[in-house]
Amino acid sequence: MRYQDELFRQREELLLDTALALFRECGWEKVTVSQLAARAGVAKGTVYKHFASKEAIYASLALRFSRSCLEQYESMPHRPSPLESIREVIRAAFARMLSHPLEVQLCLHCDRPEFQSRLDESQRGAFQALDEQYNALFHRLVEAAVAAGEIPPKSPESLYWGVDAVFQGVMARIAAGGLGLERHATPSLEIYSEHVVEFITAGLLGRFPDPGPEASP
Structure with missing residues (x-):
């Protein structure tokens, strides 16, 4: 250089x-x-x-944060159980979001189609490429779990929709300033996060167990 x-x-x-x-x-x-x-x-x-604009700064910060998250997830050690590897990535994602609420706000703001329509071609392309990388990581994790017999054979794309919807909900709560734990008498943030991890896992497995309100991670 x-x-x-x-x-x-x-x-x-x-x-x-x-x-x-x-x-x-x-x-x-x-x-x-x-x-x-x-x-x-x-x-x-x-x-x-x-x-070119303040919106380009927002986009650059969102891209930088999302790339750093992806690098962390891709570098995480593989567990003997692919399904446990998926759980660990989800836990790491929640931890990153909770410790960077401002970046979460920017990511949600920049994810809107009307916002991206105002960006230049290079930044729009960067968001699309990053989405494809996240999708590819998810596919690899799910396909490994299917190959190991831990997840029933399903379309990774259809599973991705459900996981993405849960993540968007958690991100929206964080961006709004909290997870609403005080309204639902949740014992701790750790237990809340673990419930969500198990809910996502249940969706991948096709069942929804209830670990109980006092379950610990």
Whole structure:
């Protein structure tokens, strides 16, 4: 990589890190490009050399977070049981979402078709490519569990719809500021998460066991 290209890349990462810090302080909808430039110590025009709009910054942050999550899931060690590998990936995903609520908000915002229609072709293509990578990971995990006899033979695509719907629901709760545990007398976040993990697993298996309210992970 050329020296100038590396400097450009480093400055872009600095702008994204600065934007994320400002979004946490002030709210991502309220921060202006001028505020970002001032905090990063660059001219406003410099920001626009990297990002065509504030929406492009949102998209870049969502893509960066989603890629880092995917890298973690793909690097996780395989368990002797493929079904347990699926559970571990789901647990890791919930942990990442719960520890990064702002990024979850941005991911949901950027997932809307009307938002993506306003992005340039390269960013729209990046979201599509990332979706395909997540889908491929899910297919590999499910196909391994089917081959091991742990999941009945089913279309991975149809299973993906149900899993994705549950994830979208959890993400929406996190983005809204919590999981509503106080309204449902759930003993702990860990137990809540484990219930959801087992609910997803039950869907993959085609049954829905009730581990009971006091079940522990």
